[in-house]
Amino acid sequence: MAMTAAVKDELSRVPVTRPSARKAELATMLRFAGALHLVGGHIVIEAELDTGSVARRLRKEIADIFGHGSEVQIVAGGGLRKGSSRYLVRVTKDGERLARQAGLVDLRGRPVKGLPHHVVAGGVADAEAAWRGAFLAHGSLTEPGRSCSLEITCPSPEAALALVGVGRRLGVASKAREVRGGDRVLVRDGDAIHALLTRLGAHESVIDWEERRMRREVRATANRLANFDDANLRRSARAAVAAGARVQRALEILGDDAPDHLLQAGRLRIEHTQASLEELGALSDPVMTKDAVAGRIRRLLALADKRAQDLGIPDTESAVTPEMLAP
Numbered sequence: 001m002a003m004t005a006a007v008k009d010e011l012s013r014v015p016v017t018r019p020s021a022r023k024a025e026l027a028t029m030l031r032f033a034g035a036l037h038l039v040g041g042h043i044v045i046e047a048e049l050d051t052g053s054v055a056r057r058l059r060k061e062i063a064d065i066f067g068h069g070s071e072v073q074i075v076a077g078g079g080l081r082k083g084s085s086r087y088l089v090r091v092t093k094d095g096e097r098l099a100r101q102a103g104l105v106d107l108r109g110r111p112v113k114g115l116p117h118h119v120v121a122g123g124v125a126d127a128e129a130a131w132r133g134a135f136l137a138h139g140s141l142t143e144p145g146r147s148c149s150l151e152i153t154c155p156s157p158e159a160a161l162a163l164v165g166v167g168r169r170l171g172v173a174s175k176a177r178e179v180r181g182g183d184r185v186l187v188r189d190g191d192a193i194h195a196l197l198t199r200l201g202a203h204e205s206v207i208d209w210e211e212r213r214m215r216r217e218v219r220a221t222a223n224r225l226a227n228f229d230d231a232n233l234r235r236s237a238r239a240a241v242a243a244g245a246r247v248q249r250a251l252e253i254l255g256d257d258a259p260d261h262l263l264q265a266g267r268l269r270i271e272h273t274q275a276s277l278e279e280l281g282a283l284s285d286p287v288m289t290k291d292a293v294a295g296r297i298r299r300l301l302a303l304a305d306k307r308a309q310d311l312g313i314p315d316t317e318s319a320v321t322p323e324m325l326a327p
Contacts, residue, residue, distance in 0.1 A: 003141045003142070003143060003205070003208075003209065004139070004140045004141050005051065006205050006208065007135070007139075007141055007197065007202050007205045008050075008051050008053070008054055008135070008136055008139070009051065009053050010201070010202045010203075010204055010205050011132055011135065011136055011200060011201060011202055012051070012053040012054045012056070012057045012136060013053070014132065014200070014201035014202075016129060018125050018126075018129075019065075020118070020122060020123070020125070020126050021122075021125045021126050021128070021129035022061060022064075022065055022129070023065060023102070023118065024118065024119045024122055024126040024127075024129040024130045024133070025061070025129035025130065025132055025133035025136075026058070026061045026062065026065060026102060026133065027102040027103050027104070027115070027116045027118070027119055027130075027133070028115065028119060028129070028130040028131075028132075028133030028134050028137070029047065029054075029058055029061075029133040029134075029136055029137045030045065030047055030058075030102055030104060031104060031112070031115060031116070031137075031155065031159060032133070032134050032137035032138050032152070032153075032154065032155060032159065033047040033048055033049055033058075033136075033137035033138055034046060034047035034048075034104070034137075035047075036095075036099060036104060036105070036111055039092075042092075042095060042096060043095040043096040043099055043105075044090065044091065044092050044095045045090070045091040045095045045098055045099060045104070046088055046089070046090050046091075047088070047089045047090075047137070048075075048086055048087070048088050048089075049086065049087045049088075049089065049136070049137065050084065050086055050087070051087070052087055054087070054136045054137075055072050055087035055089050057136070058070075058089050058136075059072060059089055062089075062091065062098065066097075066098055066101050066102070068091055068093070068094050068097070068098050069091075069093065070089050070090060070091045071089075071090050071092075072087055072088065072089050072090070073087075073088040073090065074086070074087060074088075075087070075088055096109075102116065103115075103116025103117060103118055103119070104116065113156055113158040113159070114156070114158035114159050114161065114162035115130065115159060115162040115163065115166065119162075119166065120162055120165065120166060124169055124170065127166045127167070127169045127170050128170060128199050128200060128201075130163070130166050131163070131166065131167060131170065131172070131196065131199075131200060132200045132201065134152045134154075134163055134185075135150075135152060135200065138152060138153040138154070139151065139152050139153075140153075141193070141197075141209070143212060144190060144209060144210075144212050144213035147188075148188070148190055148193065148213070149186055149187065149188045149193075150186070150187040150193045150196065150197075151184055151185070151186050151187075152184060152185040152186075153182060153183075153184055154176075154182075154183040154184060154185060155183075156183060157176070157178075157183050159183070160176035160177075160183040160184065160185050161176050163176075163185050164176050164185055167185075167196075170196070170199055171195070172187060172192060172195075172196050173187065173189060173192050174186060174187045174192075190213060193209070194206055194209070194210060197209065241273055241274075242320045243269060243297065244269055244270055244273040245319040245320055245321075246301055246316040246317065246319055246320060247266045247269045247270055247297060247300065247301070247316075248270055248319060249304070249314075249315075249316045249318065249319035250266060250300050250301050250303070250304030250305075250316050251263070251266055251267075251270070251304075253304040253307050253308050253311075253313070253315075253316070254300075254303065254304050254307060258300060258303060258304075261296060262296050262297075262299055262300040262303070263300070264284065264296075265280075265284070265293055265296035265297050265300065266296075266297060266300050268280050268283055268284055268293070269297055276290070277290035277291075277293050277294050278290040280293045281293045301316050304316050305317075
């Protein structure tokens with residue numbers, strides 16, 4: 001919610017000079033946040049918004065572009081929206097005229113189901129303005145992570161499909177979905193969200209969002225590496241315990257009847273069951289490489305297994321229990 005509020009606050013301050021783009025943004029805001037009501041035979045337009053800055057931008061654009069006055073009413077949050085106020089912008093006088101000017105109704109006075117024709121057929125600047133208006137009206141942005149998304153709640157399936165079509169002119173990979181009984185347009189790819197927010201004019205929010213995204217990726221990478229290292233350590237420890245058990249059995253089979261240098265390596269393995277081969281080499285006198293230690297232990301085990309075979313007794317592998325190899 002914090003990211004959404006920050007983006008809407010920044011977008012509500014983006015200057016737009018092109019007349020067609022201003023009309024496209026206004027029309028889309030009214031379409032996605034508004035509703036047409038028939039009161040006493042006259043059309044009344046109401047637009048419900050979640051921030052005061054967006055409500056002020058909408059009222060200013062209605063007055064500057066079409067010359068209509070409007071009023072705003074603060075609605076206290078209740079139910080699921082408890083604690084969060086809503087802002088209801090209402091145009092009662094000349095509501096029908098504004099609806100026609102904004103393209104909310106067609107020439108016969110019927111409500112438009114998708115987006116007004118001048119928005120759908122507009123240029124790139126108009127497409128950017130339409131997406132800006134849709135986000136200001138009913139957009140949300142989740143924190144960057146595995147399921148990051150930019151989402152627009154739409155008033156109808158036709159409006160969702162129209163917004164997806166407008167997005168194609170911007171190169172935005174968005175999809176229309178029905179979620180929990182409502183129509184929504186979703187952008188899930190992190191790079192696509194970055195590009196879209198930049199085109200809409202939310203430059204400061206993009207920097208903040210990218211920093212959070214980078215921190216999340218670095219944290220996830222660090223966790224993966226830590227888990228990988230931890231798994232390797234556990235695997236190495238199990239292998240060392242199993243090797244120690246085999247060496248113990250080898251010494252029982254051979255007794256002192258083995259070369260001294262092999263016996264020395266075997267005793268080091270038993271005395272330091274959790275140590276790595278490299279650590280065993282550092283503990284030996286004289287110091288050996290891990291390959292030398294491994295070679296001596298391997299020859300000790302082979303010698304003991306051959307003796308066990310000759311005597312018909314269990315070999316060194318018999319000392320390794322399933323518990324030693326369990327994860």
